[in-house]
Amino acid sequence: MRLTSLEGLPSSVARPGYTPANHGVGIVHLGLGAFHKAHQAAATDAALAAEGGDWRICGVSLRSRDPAAQLGPQNGLFTLIERSAEGSKARVIGSVAQAFCLGPDRAEVLAALTAPSTRIVSLTVTEKGYGLSRATGGVDEAHPAISHDLAAPEAPIGVAGLLVWALKVRRAAGISPFTVLCCDNLPENGQLLRSLLVDFARRTAPEMVDFIATEVAFPSTMVDRITPAATPETLAAAEEMTGHRDEAAVETEAFTQWVIEDNFPTGRPAWEAAGVMFVEDVRPYEEMKLRMLNGAHSMLAYSGFLAGHRHVSDVMQDAPLAALVRRHLAAAAATMPALPGVDFAAYAEALCARFANPHLKHQTYQIAMDGTEKLPQRILAPCVAAISAGQPLAPFAFALAAWMRYAFGQTGAGEAYALRDPREDELRATVNGVEGSEDIVARLMALPGLFPAPLAESAALREAIAKKLETMRSQGMAAAIRTEASA
16 A cells, blocks of 8 residues: 555654644745755654644656656655664655646646745755856856756746746745755855856846845755665665555665754744754855765765775775775865864764665765766865865875776776766767876866866876876776775
């Protein structure tokens, strides 16, 4: 029997501490994927149980029909499996009231975005989903959704187009603007999203520029909860634990963190009940997470995948590679200014314990996707800081060499794989047919808009990357890892 209500659940399964139907929708979320369900939806579930309010979520997928097809027949209910070294537990989440896909459900989505009851629009669309130009801070005209929406702003399909359109309609109707809450791994994500919308409005609705810049709240956030993509094993575990078939089940780690700048002019849920930290400035927390957790994740994903490790926990069982993970965490921490109340060494050890969780099957190949979108904040920014401070470059050079080796799209055994990167064709064309590792490094570092000048101009960094890349190419990734760990 499919999960459609809270009836008949075993006592071992936690359920909402409120009656979902008694609470209205106050949040529209763009990017209805596994991370949202494990993070924002779970926190909102706890907030509703603690203090109530009309804060349920209208979830929107911008492309895939799967999330709505999974959640719709289940009345928005889904199982969240939390896995730790001590074991696993299941919880049914009731905070999602509606689930739509923009394509077939456009009228419903636009109605939700312009409803007076909608006070927050949150987003998890991945770094590449925004159509943001890192060079200008505005729109990337080559991004398919941006290109479409610039040409047809009254029929938007992308984030910037949808939000500007909705804010324009609300303003014309005398409805207060919603708070825009970005929950993706972008530095100062609130400010970045404001810049994106201001630039889009400048091109399509100039009368909205000052309004968006001054009247709409864009609090920045830092989010952290390792959430693998759901697999058939996830669904099987959910059915075993709940006694119901659940097509929308997700699994995640027990740890969760959410730091938010407390700027919500029209109100917000009592997310404190879920342990959310509200601060004046999220930047130092965000930088710590991007450089340490996300940076180490990228490094271990490229090297681990090419060394034959399918999951992050497998990486941590490889002693030389685990040592390099710890080295990278220490190097990233060294680029950070002191943060009151934070012990970077303790944070690094906690991350290693999370990475080693054997019950969480987080795939290295999943983490490796979208590298050109992730590298700037995860690896390149701390590498610039390390150069400026005269700190060792080897950890960052190894991470960049591993990414460059990954960009070939072929394992050491000759098996091809998709890079799953928005610049995949450009990456393949850049490395195709180039023999020397030094030439490969030079060509990749010359890609437009990726490597900042202090890195591209550093002969020491180029030489270090080329040396490590040559070992990876000539001896294989496993040998390169052993060599690096013993250096």
